[in-house]
Amino acid sequence: MTKIASNLQIDSTRLWGTIHETAKFGATAKGGVRRLTLGPEDKQVRDWFRKACEAAGLEVHIDALGSMFALRRGRDMSKPPVGLGSHLDTQPTGGKFDGVLGTLAALEVVRTLNDAGIETEIPICIVNWTNEEGSRFAPATMASAAYAGEYSTDNILARKDASGMSVGEALDSIGYRGSEPVGQRKFGAFVELHIEQGPLLEAERKTIGVVDRGQGIAWYDGKITGFESHAGTTPMPLRRDALAALSEVVLAVERIARARGPNAVGTVGEAVIAAPSRNVIPGEIAFTMDIRSPSSETLEAIDSDLRSTFAEIATRRRVEIGFEAIWRKPPTIFNPRLVDAVESATKALGYSHRRITSGAGHDACNLANIVPAAMIFVPCKDGVSHNELEDATQTDCAAGANTLMHTVLALAGVAS
Ligand SMILES: [Zn+2]
Numbered sequence: 487m488t489k490i491a492s493n494l495q496i497d498s499t500r501l502w503g504t505i506h507e508t509a510k511f512g513a514t515a516k517g518g519v520r521r522l523t524l525g526p527e528d529k530q531v532r533d534w535f536r537k538a539c540e541a542a543g544l545e546v547h548i549d550a551l552g553s554m555f556a557l558r559r560g561r562d563m564s565k566p567p568v569g570l571g572s573h574l575d576t577q578p579t580g581g582k583f584d585g586v587l588g589t590l591a592a593l594e595v596v597r598t599l600n601d602a603g604i605e606t607e608i609p610i611c612i613v614n615w616t617n618e619e620g621s622r623f624a625p626a627t628m629a630s631a632a633y634a635g636e637y638s639t640d641n642i643l644a645r646k647d648a649s650g651m652s653v654g655e656a657l658d659s660i661g662y663r664g665s666e667p668v669g670q671r672k673f674g675a676f677v678e679l680h681i682e683q684g685p686l687l688e689a690e691r692k693t694i695g696v697v698d699r700g701q702g703i704a705w706y707d708g709k710i711t712g713f714e715s716h717a718g719t720t721p722m723p724l725r726r727d728a729l730a731a732l733s734e735v736v737l738a739v740e741r742i743a744r745a746r747g748p749n750a751v752g753t754v755g756e757a758v759i760a761a762p763s764r765n766v767i768p769g770e771i772a773f774t775m776d777i778r779s780p781s782s783e784t785l786e787a788i789d790s791d792l793r794s795t796f797a798e799i800a801t802r803r804r805v806e807i808g809f810e811a812i813w814r815k816p817p818t819i820f821n822p823r824l825v826d827a828v829e830s831a832t833k834a835l836g837y838s839h840r841r842i843t844s845g846a847g848h849d850a851c852n853l854a855n856i857v858p859a860a861m862i863f864v865p866c867k868d869g870v871s872h873n874e875l876e877d878a879t880q881t882d883c884a885a886g887a888n889t890l891m892h893t894v895l896a897l898a899g900v901a902s
Pocket of ligand 1: 618
């Protein structure tokens with residue numbers, strides 16, 4: 487295998503052009519993109535992407551959940567390809583970069599290798615995963631999760647959107663129900679480039695985030711049971727006020743997450759009083775908690791902090807506080823060899839960088855469960871994402887694509 491000089495660079499203008507060209511599929515008045523998965527705009531961008539891949543000499547295959555795989559042959563076709571890519575669907579009021587950057591940068595990598603006449607030893611394969619966003623169909627990252635064996639294909643095909651249309655029907659309606667069994671196509675490694683969707687890189691003026699971990703998530707449903715009574719006649723010391731207890735619960739979640747920082751976060755996102763009334767002391771409240779950390783030990787520690795703190799609040803206030811974990815996603819630990827490969831590429835290219843944890847879920851986090859995987863982050867303006875104002879610079883997008891290309895070349899090797 488020959489070593490490729492780090493002066494091989496992608497075409498920044500061409501990459502920027504494709505990002506803006508595809509942004510017209512579902513363009514919104516405020517400069518964002520509305521491209522819900524498996525809708526008409528998603529079909530438009532998929533058709534565009536398929537054509538562009540075929541024009542670049544790739545064989546495009548589609549699996550039973552509509553994920554697109556564009557294969558560039560390598561010298562040794564007995565080896566599973568290095569996968570690279572992301573997603574082309576967006577939030578209802580999404581931006582031009584979330585997912586799009588990683589998918590189109592992968593295309594730009596292939597175009598650059600074609601122009602330079604470089605054949606890799608191991609094949610490479612661009613992926614456009616179906617429904618990363620999860621806003622039309624739940625869950626998010628459903629196709630890569632099914633690919634990684636977390637759900638059966640039938641389970642996902644039966645999921646319905648708000649209008650009652652199933653994933654299967656939506657796939658048929660745009661002609662993207664493929665014949666390839668989900669998970670059949672194997673990868674030797676998978677690398678995803680993405681905007682950070684957070685503020686750290688920008689604040690520290692770093693160009694590349696070398697992602698080594700993804701947040702684990704614990705979701706809880708909770709219920710506080712006090713006693714409803716008259717707001718005028720019940721003396722303060724005799725009250726068993728569920729809402730007052732919830733107020734302490736919310737502050738405790740905040741304090742506990744902060745104490746386990748900097749990477750732990752905790753949120754009470756929903757709270758519903760069972761029978762709200764101006765002159766009744768609330769007797770029953772349902773609430774939810776979302777706790778995240780890149781460390782399993784921290785998630786465990788927070789869980790036990792919550793239990794002991796809530797028990798103390800419940801005793802003191804003479805209410806019941808029940809809560810149960812309804813969903814748990816372990817932290818993602820990206821493959822150290824691949825993380826090092828990303829970091830080496832970053833250094834060889836001379837970009838400033840730092841190790842970083844992904845706060846959001848990504849397709850690469852699912853892939854990491856079954857194959858060595860890694861992610862590359864670039865800054866986005868003010869850390870804003872899932873918003874029409876989402877923005878990133880041409881220079882940073884190009885830096886991310888160059889890092890992606892040199893990581894992939896290090897993993898796939900150059901045929902001599
Ligand atoms: Zn995304």
